[in-house]
Amino acid sequence: MIYLDNAATSFPKPEAVYRMLDHYLREVGANPGRSGHRRAVEAERLIGEARRALASLLGVSDPDRIIFGHNATDGLNIALKGFLRPGDHVVTSDLEHNSITRPLTGLEKKGWITVSRIASRAGFIEPAEVRSALGPQTRLVAVTHGSNVFGTIQPIGEIAEVAHAGGARILVDAAQTAGVAPLDIEAMGLDMVAFTGHKSLLGPMGTGGLALLPGVDPEPWREGGTGTDSSNPLHPRNYPAKLEGGTPNAAGIAALAEGARYVARRTPEAVRRHEVSLAALLRELVAGDERFTLHGGGDPSRELGIVSFTVRGYSPNEFAAALDEAYDIAVRPGLHCAPGAHRSLGTWPDGTVRVSTGPFTTEEEIRDAVRAMREIAAAAA
Ligand SMILES: Cc1ncc(COP(=O)(O)O)c(C=O)c1O
Structure with a gap:
């Protein structure tokens, strides 16, 4: 998992x-x-x-x-x-x-x-x-x-x-x-x-x-x-x-x-740096892949370990369900109880897929997750 x-x-x-x-x-x-x-x-x-x-x-x-x-x-x-x-x-x-x-x-x-x-x-x-x-x-x-x-x-x-x-x-x-x-x-x-x-x-x-x-x-x-x-x-x-x-x-x-x-x-700052570096790795690994649109982000000094994205051919719910069902990877799709933020982002009403790292997340997990994300994206009709 x-x-x-x-x-x-x-x-x-x-x-x-x-x-x-x-x-x-x-x-x-x-x-x-x-x-x-x-x-x-x-x-x-x-x-x-x-x-x-x-x-x-x-x-x-x-x-x-x-x-x-x-x-x-x-x-x-x-x-x-x-x-x-x-x-x-x-x-x-x-x-x-x-x-x-x-x-x-x-x-x-x-x-x-x-x-x-x-x-x-x-x-x-x-x-x-x-x-x-x-x-x-x-x-x-x-x-x-x-x-x-x-x-x-x-x-x-x-x-x-x-x-x-x-x-x-x-x-x-x-x-x-x-x-x-x-x-x-x-x-x-x-x-x-x-x-x-x-x-x-x-x-x-x-x-x-x-x-x-x-x-x-x-x-x-x-x-x-x-x-x-x-x-x-x-x-x-x-x-x-x-x-x-x-x-x-x-x-x-x-x-x-x-x-x-x-x-x-x-220390909170060391935990934040760990989480942000893994979020940055995910961004880097999908950057350039036009099936993924990353929303927000860009200044690691003012960020948390959160990446919001949408995927061509999938609603956020479908994509998160595929990650869960086929790969046992837990992420959160939708509006995240913050509808105004999605209106501002232009991702209303379906929201985004949100990946959020934690103090125990590893680089290997991010690499595996991105591999799964690519495989699911490739299967879009
Ligand atoms: C920004 C923000 N505020 C408030 C909350 C509410 O937290 P709780 O459900 O622990 O009350 C959350 C939870 O997702 C949150 O992300």
Whole structure:
């Protein structure tokens, strides 16, 4: 099997992630913060360590400002629904994943907020375009850090400066970049950053959340049990409990810490360079073959290990199915939950075939995959 769908979720995970999941489920097992027995204390300790590992990797000095939730979608919803108030204006882009687009469109349709969607150019959001979309009511700029379709890394520090100069905060969707691109949240002044655990942080699915700068204070969107202050009919105001109602995915979070430690040891930039070099190899091997059209890409210093392409004679779905069925090669076809990016690319409505490399992808796998791609392309009617 050749797994080239790491932008959907990374696979395989580092061994330590599997070991921690097994250890937690068999030997810890308890609900963190809910009881005083030794296993509950150990569960709480592991979650505290996970917060510290994530805070250190992402450049956050107070680990309590790392909020754990289900995934990036959850982190984005906590931010958007907890931060925005009626009458706010939001600036976003056409590159966004549905996890930003849908909550914003939902709030817009209810008449609570207004939204400006700026057009990207060749996969990049221009800070100047953000500046011209700001208005007196703009309270938030909500944009992706890494496009899951083009693989382009956005100039997020500059966009943050522009947002702040206009009196707005920035919410960054780091689903594709946390663990694999330069992300120093405090140094870059990123007010709210949603991350997912199961992609480049190499943890299990059902983990992720939101990192917050001091002074950024969304209202809780999900209220409930926290194991503390139980007689209070209102949700606690202290971090991280304020934004973490309900039993967490404790085994997943403990295992996520192992993924984050693996990435920290190897360094996100080294992982990115590995992934981008293999994506570049794939581009190089199909360049000049006119049956393949490569979309986006071209500047490895500002990219992730993602290659989007279309193939003459095949829909993306047909081509990906052929790779799977005949060669056991996993890639992702379609719109990748980011329809605006495909409109911008000109690949709407069928989308593209997306190959995404990971920290364990090898050169041999890329060469084998390209051989399979050529054989399938040659069989087109
Ligand atoms: C850019 C981007 N944002 C958000 C998400 C949502 O991530 P999750 O499904 O982990 O919530 C994804 C997942 O593919 C993504 O690529």
